[in-house]
Amino acid sequence: MRAEERLPVIPKSKPKTPSRANKKLLAFLFLFFITLLCVLFFQSSFSKISSIEIQGQELLTAETIGQAAAVKPGDHFFSVSSSTIENQVQTLPMIESAEVTKHFPGVIRVKVKEFPKVAYQFGENNQPEAILADGSVMAVTEQMNFILDKPILSGWSGSENLKAELCKTLGSIPSVQFSDVSEIKPDPSESYPDRIKLYTRSQFEVITTIGYLPDKLKYLDSYIANLKEKKINTGVLTLLEADTHAPFAVEQPQTTDADSGSQETAVQDDNTYQQPKGASAGSSDQHSSEETTRETTKPPAADENAASTDAHQGD
Template sequence: MPAERLPVIKNPSPKRRGRSSKKLLLFLFVFFITLLLVLFFQSSLSKITVIEIQGQELVSPDEIGQAAAVKPGDHFFSVSTSRIEDQVKALRMVESVDASKHFPGKIVIEVKEYAKVAYQISDGGQVEALLADASIVPVKVQGVALDMPILSGWANDDPLKTKLCLAMSKVPSSYFSDISEIKPFPSDSFPDRIKMYTRSSFEVQTTIGKLPEKIKYLDSYIASLRENKITSGIIKLLEADSHIPFDAEPPAKTGASDGGAAAPPASNKDSAKTSQTSVQNNASSAANSGKDAKPPSKETSQN
């Protein structure tokens, strides 16, 4: 009788067991990652803790912060730096903005303001900055240093004021470091004539059209005068450059805005002529030696 064949029991396939283990591990991995993300976004690490504003001078940090529309406690990853840049750049005084995020929780907003050329004081005593196009921007930052000349005696709609601001914007601000105030001083011959007061006790007369060229030589001119013991007076930078003492200035013509010249020091006409000749010789020597000074000419008639 033939032997009966016993059924063969197949062993479970190891491949199926391996696939189940991998699925379980993947599920556990995704679960823990999800859990960590939930915990992270609920923690303080995912929130803005510091907003740092740099580069501003005339626009207050509070105004920039309001324009940026971000505050500590907002979600760090939900803030768009491009949106911050667009909103802050909409401020009138701001030329460009660079916003960046630094993990964890720090936002840096770097602001570049439009260059100011001068200041003015409003009727209410408010300090206002003037831009190259004569646009007026109230200075809201307390204690800002008035490191540019103050324009006084100008109407806000005066076209010559706009022309002056544009001329000043074409010259490095360092050339105006000694100028404290600029006033209109028109005459029949020079409708755009201006009067500038220096911190070194000189009064400077020139025109708006000649200002970008003449202002470059002013410091050297004053230095030449001081070398000849001349510490005050009127410097005329017109068709020709000259210096006269305060008491030698003839009375202003009717209609010319004198603007309140500084008190004249004691001097006599003979010493003034001697001083002027000495200054001319000294300035000529300085020009020959390569200095930037522009030699003055003989005194011209007052316009």
């Protein structure tokens, strides 16, 4: 019998699997260390806002936007979401849109887009004020670069609704299209309640409406250029259903009451000046008639004297 056949067969041992108790212990330890790390992280400076960067503002200050965002350095970085900050910043009347991004660790970047400036106006004490596309009015401060590159709105008191509509319309038009416009005034009529009057730097007066403005301003520069080629440098442009040009009306001098009164006084003075002439002529005629009467009455007196002499001689 061979030696290999006499050796007993050793059974293979099965690999030991960890018990359920060991699994629970490992899971507990893992959760414990994760919790400990989270606590340590939230207590450290890495979990707090270190800086808030605000970009894109021109009229509003960074402090105003930061107050609207309702976050400040030292707050928890994960306590507020980006969308929440965006909605809070967009509540400002001059902000058209806001974009908030977070950069770990601790940096929040807020990029805002203000409504564009569409016009200027002069308030109390001739203080310049910027008007935005949403109708908001912002006083021009020394920190702003005040360049009169937008039209001036004048005469709009009492027409706030039309003014807001005009500002919204101007905000939708590229600024290069109304670069020649220096002033805009309301000029409503029964047919066109939103009619306006524009004054250009090229010495033209333009009559149109707020509704027609986006379409008419596209061709205003070319229209004026064609007129100048024809040696027409001024006039009134009516841009309504039809586009027409007319020269400025020449105002006739009007006679005032003072002028008419002076003319009447002059006429009266002439009459009073002529009146003594007639009176002197009448008086001279009267004197001549009296002298004639005297001469006529003289001979009878002489005859009476002669008769009385003859009577004395007869006696």
